Amino acid sequence: MDTVTPPILKGFSSKVQALTLHADGVKLLDQVALPNEVRYLTIRTAGEMANAIVTMLVRGAPAIGIAGAYGTVLSAREAFASDLCLEDFRKTVLADVEALSQTRPTAVNLFWALDEMKKILGEPVESAAQLLDLLTEKARQIHQEDWDACHRMGDFGAALVPQGAGIITHCNAGALATGGYGTALGVIRSAFANDASIRVYADETRPRLQGARLTTWELLEDGIPVTLISDNMSGSLMRAGKIDMVVVGADRITANGDTANKIGTYNLALIAHAHGVPFYVAAPLSTIDRSMRSGDEIPIEERDATEISTMNGELICAQGVQFYNPAFDVTPAKYISGIITEKGIARPDYLKSLAQLFEA
Structure with missing residues (x-):
């Protein structure tokens, strides 16, 4: 894990971000180190993401859900790099999804997000590359939709x-x-x-x-x-x-x-x-x-x-x-x-x- 500065999400209106997806992994703000140190970690595997959730490097129900979705993408990237056939690709990623689901039991957003990712894993595609692209698109969508939802909640609640x-x-x-x-x-x-x-x-x-x-x-x-x-x-x-x-x-x-x-x-x-x-x-x-x-x-x-x-x-x-x-x-x-x-x-x-x- 290394220290990085993450980009700003499209339309972002706060200086604070918990996690963002990049080509080299998920950039995660280490919430255990706050407030004494502002440190971003690069999470590269589904196992590292599961550990980050358990140890509360990332926490909060919606953020945990997003972390689970991004952890699924990291699993898919690993499986794709291993040149697995499509059937073995699905099995490998599903196993990591199950491991991610065992990290914390109370926050339902985690299970909701992982279910959304499992739906994508069941899509009829011709290659692991196609499935990886669909999983990545879905995870980014889950993140953006949560950001949008929070703004709408803010407006309703401010009234x-x-x-x-x-x-x-x-x-x-x-x-x-x-x-x-x-x-x-x-x-x-x-x-x-x-x-x-x-x-x-x-x-x-x-x-x-x-x-x-x-x-x-x-x-x-x-x-x-x-x-x-x-x-x-x-x-x-x-x-x-x-x-x-x-x-x-x-x-x-x-x-x-x-x-x-x-x-x-x-x-x-x-x-x-x-x-x-x-x-x-x-x-x-x-x-x-x-x-x-x-x-x-x-x-x-x-x-x-x-x-x-x-x-x-x-x-x-x-x-x-x-x-x-x-x-x-x-x-x-x-x-x-x-x-x-x-x-x-x-x-x-x-x-x-x-x-x-x-x-x-």
């Missing part, structure tokens, strides 16, 4: 933001977590473009500190002022009347509107509900898993204990303590004021309103 609003966001649902611009941060970007007096508060987001490390960095990169708070300060701010709305992203939304997002989101929704503060979720339609009826069915990833037992490599708890480290929690639909998508804003009853957006 919900009061003049001079105080907004809390949790984790990182920005350009770093998507194909560009962001979901929750896309709403904030569009709102800020209309009203520079809005005030943004970012939860630090324990244990991996995505809010502190990533959200504050990317907003400041784009010239948007942001105030960092610890995860237990939101109630105090709401009680003081400083918060007008909450907007977060999502890793999976079920048919009834229940939403899985970074651990701590559920707490924030409960606090917002107690104070009468509207709580919004911003996510593309690819994040909505209509095969699941409720949040009880969502698989929740559990991560290594070292994420909560150490800080800067130093143990912060007693030796021998037990650990519970889920990466996500589920916010019931009844606490969600609206779900902002690229086709509009769904409101309760979500079973009906989300279905209508798919039909629109």
